[in-house]
Amino acid sequence: MNHEDHQEETLHVGSGEFRMTKQRRVVYDVLLDQRDHPTAQEVYSRAKRRMPGISLATVYNCLDTMAQAGVVKQVNVARDATRFCPNLRPHAHFLCARCGEVLDVDLKPTADATLAWAMPEGASVEHLEVAMRGLCPTCASQPAQLV
Amino acid sequence: MNHEDHQEETLHVGSGEFRMTKQRRVVYDVLLDQRDHPTAQEVYSRAKRRMPGISLATVYNCLDTMAQAGVVKQVNVARDATRFCPNLRPHAHFLCARCGEVLDVDLKPTADATLAWAMPEGASVEHLEVAMRGLCPTCASQPAQLV
């Protein structure tokens, strides 16, 4: 009886275009609701609570589709599974070596991340990913752990 | 009859310390001789030419040991296999989207790579990895490919 009946809609964002299916909506909402940079597996677990029949392959498909459309970002820190986040501002990622949390680190308002680097003449940068590791503010202020 | 007979020596570098065994020497030389950021598999192929009996597991072990010791760096661009390089200067990596080449991009002499980022107050950065994608100078100057 209301607009909720329209489960489909088409989104035009960034480079791509895609249909917001039920599954993609669920996956996207999972990312929006808990912004802790989950892996595909973690997204899958959370998505299943909302839509028990969803499959892991679909979660991968959805994340991939949305990443290509530019709606979510893939985050690679360290060598483990790719993580995902819906933060579209230019930002880097900081992995705390102690607690494992992944923090977003925004690009300063007027800054240019490539400026510090001696780029080869004529190269064009389409994409830049920055991964930092260290101690987050909380862990850095804690005394050294005996574990 | 000469010093070459001493195949063992101990290196103290950066954070770690390790024995330069025959295998590690070969793996390290492979990295020094062709600085094209090979994957572990590629290192293995090249190492086998010099030491046919070397095993893939050993190549992984050697790369790991040397990475921990700080003698080589692990390079993660995109989602594929980790690459390795013996360049110890602070530098970023640039993957050409067309030719697939990986270029080293040095940090500018006095620059600070974290300066562009709004680091959370109190965080300490131990490690920073920058991966860029785009077109290298050569490919950027070429007309668009029809493939």
Next chain:
DNA sequence: ATGAGATCAAGAATTATTCTAAATAAGGAA
């Protein structure tokens, strides 16, 4: 030479991700 500990080799095991094929769902045209 001997013993302790490090390193190596071979292959099995793990894990993230991609692929395949068949079933289902969606949007447009008649």
Next chain:
DNA sequence: TTCCTTATTTAGAATAATTCTTGATCTCAT
């Protein structure tokens, strides 16, 4: 609506990078 075409989903197999395991081998200090 009903039919048609195409996109999407699903489940499970396949792939690929990496790690683990175990026993053999090597190195160094005694």
